[in-house]
Amino acid sequence: MDGRKAHIDPLRPGDPPMLGPYRLLGLLGEGGQGTVFLGEAPSGERVAVKLLHARLANDATARERFRREVETARRVARFCTVPVLDADVRNDHPYVVSEFVDGVPLDRLVREHGPLAGGELTRLAAGTATALAAIHRAGVVHRDFKPSNVLVATDGPRVIDFGIARALDMATATTTSSVMGTPAYTSPEQISGHPASPASDVFAWAITMVFAASGRPAFGAQTIPAVLNRILNTPPDLSEVPEGPLRHLLEACLAKDPAERPTAAEALLRLVGPASLPEDPAPAPRASGRRAWIASAAGALALAVAGVIVVPRLPAGGTKGGTKGGTEAGTQASPTPADTPVPTPTGPLRAGPRFGQAGTVYTRHSDEVTAVAAARLQNRDVAISSDRNGRIMVWDLKTSAPMGRQFFVGSEVLAEVEVIDLNGRPTGVLGGYDDAVHVWDLATGETVSVFRGHTSDVTSVAVVRLSGRPVVVSAGPGGTRLSDPATGRQIGGVMLGHSGGVLSTTVAELRGRPVIVTSGVERDGRLMIWDAATQRRIGPAFNRPGSQKLVSSAVAGRPVVAMENEKTITVLDLETGRPLYAPLRGHEAPVSGLAAATLGGHPVLLSSSWDMSVRVWDLAKGVLLGRPLGGAEDWVLDVAAGRVDGRLVAIGAVEDATVRTWWLE
Incomplete structure (x- = not known):
């Protein structure tokens, strides 16, 4: 599709020279909603300024309704959209400002x-x-x-x-x-x-x-x-x-x-990707020409596919791997509930005096932070955070000081990050929208392996331990695969069954054996359980709406899986597929991340949201613990649980290119 330039006409007699602080340079067009001008912001940036027709009711209530609706529009992820930057409806010339795109x-x-x-x-x-x-x-x-x-x-x-x-x-x-x-x-x-x-x-x-x-x-x-x-x-x-x-x-x-x-x-x-996956694995053609057009969609869309996006995202006792219910831990990475005995509760679960207090803020990213994890590196508590530019940072949770070398991947959109112990060294595992799983040494930033067995985006990763060694679980539109993190080679075949692919995956232990749990897209509406060793499905699929976030834990010795669905969270008994209690409600916008942890010997669930908050839930009772964790100035896209000097902290990945922590004990 060849490039086309926007057609700009000169201002006409009667057109305003200014709208608020924006100088108007020319006329871009007119439509049913108003007139669109090429404008210049005080910073010198070119913008599109839409002067709305005088249809707004002249009262404060109407203006407030309009402001709220436009503010919601401003929260849309910038995937192939022209984001709203500003709006003013306080006077006789209401206008909306968006990025200027030189197109037709x-x-x-x-x-x-x-x-x-x-x-x-x-x-x-x-x-x-x-x-x-x-x-x-x-x-x-x-x-x-x-x-x-x-x-x-x-x-x-x-x-x-x-x-x-x-x-x-x-x-x-x-x-x-x-x-x-x-x-x-x-x-x-x-x-x-x-x-x-x-x-x-x-x-x-x-x-x-x-x-x-x-x-x-x-x-x-x-x-x-x-x-x-x-x-x-x-x-x-x-x-x-x-x-x-x-x-x-x-x-x-x-x-x-x-x-x-x-x-x-x-x-x-x-x-x-394939609209309906076959029962038997078969090679799929690579979507070569389309990749450039959707590389920035995720999450999300993990998206992504919602996503997305995608988009999508992600993170137990103290590591990212544990939040996915991973059975892999080690001497360097923090232990997870799946491989560590749950401590005996010291009393009723309640918020302590430091609960919710702000901790460190990390500001060295240049774009929105999409995923976070936690680990131990060189006897220090660290966080691992990735941003949409393909940059992964390791930094000290106590001081915010960077550690080790940055790690870069070719993909502009990164899905999920896990941390494992590989041959005695803390190692990161990353899924991305370059169809690959990247494994790298946290201390040196050197690549360990790259798994390229997928034929489409990798929207979710988890880690399971088989035959005494860690194995990477990765999923996306092309199904779920296992790979060796040391070599990047695929193990076994492809786990297929979801119509439209897999949005999220986690691992757990069911009846004494490691299992993989997968969530299909919304229209598929099923949750499936797979034997990790044989890669065969166990029992019938549960009819549950597609979830971009799955995380496993245990309640009273029984395995559970938590899943998000827009603004709510459902916690299922993995044995029966039935909810433990009514959906968890309270977030005012979609839930974007989940993490499981142990607080005072009690299982808890952390949830992040586009409402700019993190919440902590008593996983056994399904009730909110303490007040929501605030202070973020943008969407909290992911959450993980880590420890600083032995005390639990929540780690939030924020769209404004920062990472924030909150004390939980």
Whole structure:
């Protein structure tokens, strides 16, 4: 897809020269929501400034609703989106500021250069699906997805105006069931009077892709009554979309019943990996051309695939490996509950006087911190943190001083970090969106091995001990694999069974043997248990929503697994698959990380969230311990448990490129 430059017209008579602190340089375009100007921030950075039409109700309540909606939009991860930077609705000229992308709207690109095909069309679909998955992961519904809200630049597509339609709707006090957006890109449920939902966005995304492939929407662009009638009653026209996986995906996304459509994250998985994995392992082709378009999606999307992203993420008695229920420990890495006897509780579990007090803050990362772990290195308590630039740092938990050498990988997006003892040396294990598992020496920063047996992203890693040696468990859209961390060689075959791949994995001990627990994508909705030694499935799959975070522990001697689902956490008895108690609630935004630990002899669960907090839960009773741990100024993307001078601390990876700690005892 060749580069196109944004068309900038001079300001017209009557256009304001300034909006707040932003100097206006030219006119980028106009739409149903307002006029978009090229602006200059006080820092000199070029930005896009949208002057909204005077539709905002002139009262404080309406302005506050608008501010909250725009603030939610600002939390969307910057995966193929144009993030909102600022907004002001306090005066007669309300405006929203976003990053400036030197690109052209998709509708103009198709109109001037014709429909897209082949790799161009596939890359557009993957990039915009990535953006939509990130938008939905933040709890935002776009409500107006259409070609003019997709900017095509030299480095890929960007989705704009997410959440702004909702903000305007809220501020002008219209009903939530009103039909928003453009008629040709409206879903059947919206036409029938239901509110827009993520499924509505998926419907509009599919129509947009049909437009990109054919030059016209899937249900035509004649009179509004005719178009709405076709959306409700006739199948889409996909005759000009090439036969193949993308066409089949668009058919699924254009189902009349929103419950039958895949989510944006599932659509992305089907674009970049196998939609339905075979029962027997078979080599899959590498997604070469698409990688550049989705390398920054995760997490997340671990994403990632939600993700994602992905995105996705991750971390027991004191190590990252332990948080995944790993049975590997050693003389250097902190022991984990899976291989260390649980101490006898010294009394009732309660928050002590230092609980929640802030500890160290590490500020040497240059981009958002995606994963954290803890270990012992050179007789010091250390944390290992990775950021989205592919940099891994080791630093002293007590003083924040860096230790050893930095470690870099080629992937821009890093999934999860584990710590093991390998031949007496503390060693890091990292999964990433470069389809690889990296193993490196924490002290020297030297690579030990790289496992490249995956054919798609590695969204989750864990560690299990087999025949007296540590073995890496890694999972993603292409299934779950075992590998030798010393050599990087695969052990056995591929564990397949989830439709759409694996979002997260953890290891535990069940009836005296090590097992691997895997969570499929949301539409798969299953939790599976595998014998780690034989790689065969044990018992039936549990019907549970897909979770990007799994962590194992033990309660009263019975193995349990904790899993997140948006803002809630469910703790399951691994023997029966039944919840121990009602879902844990309290976070005000999606849960992004989980870690298990032992506090005063009692099992506890740590959870991080996009609500900028970490919470600690009594794992036996399912109740919150103490107050939420605050102080972070951005999303807390991951959490781990470590120790400083023998006392437990929580470690949070924050999107603002910092790592924070809190004392727990």
